[in-house]
Amino acid sequence: MKTKQMIIPLALALVTACAKPPQAEVDAARAALDSARTAEAAEYAPESLAAAEDALAALDAEIQAQQGRFFLIRSYGEAQTKAAAAREAAEKAAGDAATAREQVRVESEGLLAQASAQLTEASSLLAVAPTGKGTAADIAALKADLQAATSTIKEAEQAYSAGQYKEAQAKATAAIATIGTVKQAIESARQMRERRS
Amino acid sequence: MGWKWGFFTAAMVALSVATWAAGYPWLSERITPPHESTSLAIEAVGAARSAGAGTWAPALLREAESNLRLSLAERRRQEVRVILLRNYADARALLSLTQSQADEATRTARLQRGLAEVEASSSLSSASLAVASAERMSRAIPLDADGRRHLARARSALIEARYHRDNGDPRRAEELSEEALQQAQDAVTRANTLAARYVDEEQIRTWRRWIVETVAASKKTGGAAIVVNKDKHLVTLYLAGRAVRSYRADMGRNKLNDKSRAGDLATPEGRYKIISKKGPNSSRYHRALQLDYPNAADLRRFESARRSGELKNNARPGGLIEIHGEGGRGIDWTDGCVALSNKDMDDLYPRIQLGTPVTIVGGDGSGGVFSRAIQDAVEENRIK
Structure with missing residues (x-):
């Protein structure tokens, strides 16, 4: 009789306990999704x-x-399984976003380094470019072009610092192209000078 | 009695079977989960996302996603009910609505994206043409620092625009194309301002008058005269008022301006005379005919500019302006002299005496490198 008296409340307590939504798991899944959004998974x-x-x-x-x-x-057994699945999917999204973002970051960092190195090289070439009568190199104009490339690199660095890696990539690519044109012009001037001397 | 009960039971069974048979389609519709509709709706939403509806049709996609969530919730709500009480009609209706909204989002996204790509492509084409035109013009008319800055930014923006187009961001590509176009137009406008005197009617009238008077004097005296046209890069020799020979010539590096001081690299404009002839042994540039620059008019203009503060107090008018050899390179490279090829210089030199008049004009209104560049830009509607 005593045992019966104990079993009934125990069973009720178990039923009631099992009937609660898995709030901690749900919160964890929501938090994981927020983290994924913060990690710019949308982009x-x-x-x-x-x-x-x-x-x-x-x-x-x-x-x-x-x-x-x-x-x-x-x-709520099924809900628990779904909460775990949702959390896992959100963590995967955050991970995928971090991987893709890191890839773009590394690429833009590489382009920025390339642009800076080319700028240094072009500035050195410009410093010893042929001047005076007979040169095709308009030094002032080329300097203006290099200044423009310097500004573009600065903008790319700012975009990089702000985490806008795609924008940084675009600007670094443009700067590299501009510097390439300046280097070509200096090389043409040097060849012209060599042909004449 | 027994057969009556048997008959009654059989009738009831038959009635039950008939009732089930008649009601089954209706009941089945209510209690069968909408598996196929669910798959179709989920696929449709996925397709909309893949088509970029999140960017190109965000409101439609949000509605479809919201209805998908509601329909899945409704479906699950029915799934956990007692079987005979289940009714998936609402879930079906919501799934159907979801599918049509998602399809609409896909169509709209594709359309909007396509339109944006067309617009970006069109803007890129216009910007490319404008930048190319500005580049051409800058080769004819050297830009100052301001103009170079505009042109450099135009080039850069164009490259950035191409990058964004190739990386699936037509909106950013369009924005940057418009910036490139604007910067190229600013560069062209700047070039036009710098070379405006070559299309200025009053200035051209003055230059024409100088040419007419020079030719008339040659005719009157029967002697030689030289007219230098900076815009056309031509030196024309007149004998007794008749043009007998024209030579291609290179000018000062500061090609657009009249000379105002020493070291400004500009070829002077005015009416001069030959004051010295230098043969191969006395000229660095094969042969040379030295002009009387600065003449009285040049000095008056120079003093006036210095007094007005246009020129610094320590500025000097300069000198040693010659028509010499080593030219014919097709580029303006001198410090202000007029350079002919050595062959042409050999042809011109013996026909010229000390005192031969030399008139240097910017242009004569009948075309030339600078005026044509401006004209082209006007025709291309790039001059504001």
């Missing part, structure tokens, strides 16, 4: 982010469905 890993959002939506649907049932037959 760098849109498909992974969409998958994570869908997984969270499925979790919400499951919880709503269970909440609509009579409380004694609610079951």
Whole structure:
């Protein structure tokens, strides 16, 4: 009799305990999704982010469905599985975004280094470019072009510092092209001078 | 009695079977989960995302995604009910709405993206043409620092625009193309300002008058006269008022301006005379005919400019302006002299005496490197 008296409250307590939504897991999944968004997954890993959002939506649907049932037959086992899946998908989106972002960052860093090295080289070439009568190198004009390239590199560095790596890539690419044109002009002037002397 | 009960039971069974058979399609519709509609709706939303609806049709995509979430929630709500109470009608309706909204988002995204790509492509073409035109003009009319800055930025913006177009961002590509176009137009406008005197009617009238008077004097005296046209890069020899020979000539590096001081690298404009002839042994440039620059008019202009502060107090008018050899290079490279090829100089030199008049004009209004460059820019509608 005593045992029966104990079993009934225990069973009720178990049923009630099992009927609560897995709030900690749900919060963890939401936090993981927020982290993915902060990691710019929308720009760098849109498909992974969409998958994570869908997984969270499925979790919400499951919880709503269970909440609509009579409380004694609610079951949040499936919700727990879905919460884990949503969290995993959000973590994957954050990871994918970080990987893609890092790849663009490394590429833009490389382009920036290339642009700076070429700028130094072109400035040195310009310093010893042939001057005076008979040169085709308009030194002042080339200096203006190099100044423009310097400004573009600065803008690229600013974009890089602000984490706008694609913008930094575009600007570094433009600077490299401008410097290449200046180097070509200096080389033409040098060859002209050599042909004449 | 027994057969009655048997008959009644059979009738009831038959009635039940008939009722089930009649009601099954209706019931089945209500209680069968919408698997296919769900797959189709999810696929449609995925397709919309892949088509870039997040960027190009964000409102439509948001609606479709929201309805997909609602339909999945509704479906799940029904799934957990007792089977006979399930009704997937609302879930089906929502899934159908989701699919049509997602399809619409896909269509809109493709259309908007396509339009943006066309617009970016068109802007890029216009910007490319404008930059190329500004580059051509800058080769004819040397730009100052301001003009070079505009041109350099135009080039840079054009390269950036191409980068963004190639990396799937037509909107940014269009923005940068417009910037490139504007900067190229600013460079051309600057070049036009710098070379404006070559199309200035009053200035051209003055130059024409100088030429007419020079030719008339040659005719009257029966002697030689030289007219130097900076815009056309031509030196024309007149004998007894008739043009007998023209030579290609290179000018000062500061090709657009009249000479105002020593070291400004400009070829002077005015009416001069030959004051010295230098043969191969006395000229660094094969042979040379020295002009009387600065003459009285030049000195008056120089003093006036110094008094007005246009020129610094320590400025000097300069001198030693010659028509000499070693030219014919097709580029303006001298410090202000007029350079002919050695062959042409050999032809001209013996026909010229000390005192032969030399008139140097910017142009005569009938075309030339600078005036044509401006004219081209006007025709291309790039001059404001």
